[in-house]
Amino acid sequence: QLQLQESGPGLVKPSETLSLTCTVSGGSISSNNYYWGWIRQPPGKGLEWIGSLYYSGSTFYNASLKARVTISVDASKNQFSLKLSSVTAADTAVYYCARRGGSGRSFDYWGQGTLVTVSS
């Protein structure tokens, strides 16, 4: 059974960089036809896609965040990562990692999510 687990600091100061890692177990991040992505959800609000990555390294980003976002992969550790720079309180959210593909390009496996609060 595929499992995804987010990890990283739960508190980040304004103007600093938010860094999260998603560890994939029960399957290979290098499998064909899958994209790996980050989605976030501010408290009490809806889902916002941040970006997705193919194991080969090709990436797609939300245009509204593109200038601040980097998603990368470490296939040797079966992990992919999110970096979001120059954060503000508006970036406070639960951050989810998820697998896209396999079932109609939908996100079929999700991590449990991790709350990141931006505050001094």
Added chain:
Amino acid sequence: DIQMTQSPSSVSASVGDRVTITCQASQGISSWLAWYQQKPGKAPKLLIYSASSLQSGVPSRFSGSGSGTDFTLTISSLQPEDIATYYCQQANSFPVTFGPGTKVDIK
């Protein structure tokens, strides 16, 4: 970017009622649409993919239909455990976009 809208934003129904949620895309997305259920404090769960395919393990009271720009999620007989927020998502192209959500509760 493809914009997704949902209606209603919330619905209150009795146990056993049929509940219908609609989702509209700002341009045609063929059948590249997914539906998710999210309960408080939990990650979204995939219910339906490719507009009408039921994800493994999802109860058969959930069904999806539609193609092009207009889609529907139906719960044939609402159960207490179906209390959640439901999101549609277009899977046609990047950037991925979600609908704003529909909150379902028991009357």
